[in-house]
């Protein structure tokens with residue numbers, strides 16, 4: 001029987017939306033102000049002054065009142081024309097959705113790769129671009145952190161591949177589940193459009209999304225012919241010069257974004273990245289100690305934001321079902337874990353360890369999974385939680401206690 005009034009807090013350990021910290025909730029809990037007035041202008045200017053630091057860019061960052069899907073569309077419609085070819089890479093469910101969107105927008109998409117357990121092979125991109133001597137391909141679009149699989153791709157290597165082929169294609173990157181969690185460098189990696197969302201590493205509720213844009217992308221937007229109105233960068237970038245938006249912005253989410261930027265920058269982006277990697281490593285130690293398999297097959301591509309765990313085969317010779325396990329964990333421990341998406345349905349569950357997260361959040365999360373494995377009768381070895389604790393102790397950065 002489901003406990004409809006569970007005590008304690010809900011553990012929202014899906015790989016986004018993530019737990020919204022109290023500091024951000026409090027920051028949003030204010031009356032909505034005049035979005036054309038001086039108080040808003042101050043807020044707008046503050047956020048637009050800070051947000052580039054999160055993307056590691058000096059270039060404009062366009063903020064939309066939309067989910068990540070909107071920012072995907074914005075990246076395509078601002079830079080491309082009907083019939084343009086976009087080279088994409090099948091790393092998982094989200095790469096597949098972005099490809100479907102490109103097709104719906106009357107682009108010609110081409111998919112490389114088909115391995116949902118590995119990231120982008122930059123050599124394949126280089127070979128394909130070298131073969132495209134007529135420069136029919138106008139953009140390369142890849143997902144930095146595949147939220148469906150827990151596999152990251154090496155974006156700097158994709159940049160090198162495009163350069164090595166001497167190809168002028170734009171580079172579009174989805175960082176919806178990596179921005180604010182994993183090291184991501186829009187300028188240094190020569191990315192033309194970075195797509196991001198509010199509800200993961202930025203620790204905000206869903207509802208904001210982003211396009212960080214390069215000068216080359218802005219130049220492309222001047223001649224791109226796909227129809228666009230709401231998503232058009234030019235009017236937004238123009239209005240942003242004075243701290244405003246050309247339409248009613250999501251004022252209260254922007255209060256939250258301002259606080260999120262403060263929190264991330266106070267912690268220091270390098271510390272944020274190190275924290276995520278440390279929790280990801282402890283999670284993997286835990287999964288290995290359970291004797292379960294991590295979906296990602298290349299250690300260099302392990303995600304620092306989430307871990308997808310493959311369900312084992314039970315005593316009857318049938319693979320245990322991930323959704324049955326997730327249901328047991330939700331009912332008994334008030335914790336939500338990510339489901340297997342698309343062809344991974346029932347086969348994997350995903351542990352989100354990103355956003356507002358610390359050692360004890362991780363230990364609570366992993367304890368909930370271990371207790372759930374027992375209750376659901378999923379074959380595993382005991383001791384995962386202990387292995388994670390040991391990993392955290394070994395990698396702990398000692399903090400002096402207050403006298």
Ligand code: PLP
Nearest residue numbers: 067068069094147174176177197
């Ligand atoms: N891309 C990635 C990598 C995602 O993880 C998601 C959502 O989880 C999306 C795109 C779609 O974003 P949204 O659901 O905010 O529209």
